[in-house]
Amino acid sequence: MSTKIEWATDSWNPITGCTKISPGCKNCYAERMAKRLAGRYGYPKDEPFRPTFHADKLDQPSKWRKPRMVFVCSMGDLFHHDVKSQWRNLVFGEMTTNRQHTFLLLTKRPEKAAEFWHINMPDIYDLNIWLGVTAENQEQADNRIPVLLQIPAAKRFVSIEPMLGPVDLGWYLARYQSNISGLRYMVKGAAGDYTELSLLDWVILGGETGPGHRPMEPQWARDVRDQCVRAGVPFFMKKMAGGGQPPDDLMIREYPA
Numbered sequence: 001m002s003t004k005i006e007w008a009t010d011s012w013n014p015i016t017g018c019t020k021i022s023p024g025c026k027n028c029y030a031e032r033m034a035k036r037l038a039g040r041y042g043y044p045k046d047e048p049f050r051p052t053f054h055a056d057k058l059d060q061p062s063k064w065r066k067p068r069m070v071f072v073c074s075m076g077d078l079f080h081h082d083v084k085s086q087w088r089n090l091v092f093g094e095m096t097t098n099r100q101h102t103f104l105l106l107t108k109r110p111e112k113a114a115e116f117w118h119i120n121m122p123d124i125y126d127l128n129i130w131l132g133v134t135a136e137n138q139e140q141a142d143n144r145i146p147v148l149l150q151i152p153a154a155k156r157f158v159s160i161e162p163m164l165g166p167v168d169l170g171w172y173l174a175r176y177q178s179n180i181s182g183l184r185y186m187v188k189g190a191a192g193d194y195t196e197l198s199l200l201d202w203v204i205l206g207g208e209t210g211p212g213h214r215p216m217e218p219q220w221a222r223d224v225r226d227q228c229v230r231a232g233v234p235f236f237m238k239k240m241a242g243g244g245q246p247p248d249d250l251m252i253r254e255y256p257a
């Protein structure tokens, strides 16, 4: 995951740790931090990046009275296969009892998220939980977004960070749908006409920052911005590769309604 969380007000890490799964993980900030904190703050000394439950952090959101936008597990992946179901259930329990907050989950393992959602929350659409996938390149966008779009989270978003190549989100932002039932975004009009609906609710984009960062062409970001504008989907621009501020025309920071 990334260094600065510009799109949330807080991060909450009742579970930390992960393993690398795709090119976006190469310079993982969470792993660097875990190694730095080995043996302290609940990080295992021998294997600091191993998925670990931090019981002392579990009730943190209950202590926050005012509504917050909370990035959950910024130092790992809640849907990693070594995260025990019991830990995940406790985290979801805390989220669903603290409806004053909005919780944002970001994963590179949407298959596990889909499995969890369908077993535990098959009919719930209005929770205060937003779910996103990372899509650092087109391949990962095409692998992960279709799975995300089958999960009935309150909002579904994609984080193109670190952006490692051009990404075309066209299909996932809007299309004419019909004849497929069971997915909430598929609507067929009474007259049998097709209704155009937005599929993704939000797009976040940023270049890689920190040691060994890889380049990002500004035009790649502009193309995604233009796709979002055309589809009416909110776009949130983070830093350019290397940590620089985006040029003015890219400096858009919108949130879903």
Ligand code: SF4
Binding pocket: 001, 017, 018, 019, 020, 021, 022, 024, 025, 028, 029, 030, 031, 075, 076, 077, 108
């Ligand atoms: S999925 Fe995220 S936390 Fe896990 S290794 Fe990759 S970048 Fe790091």
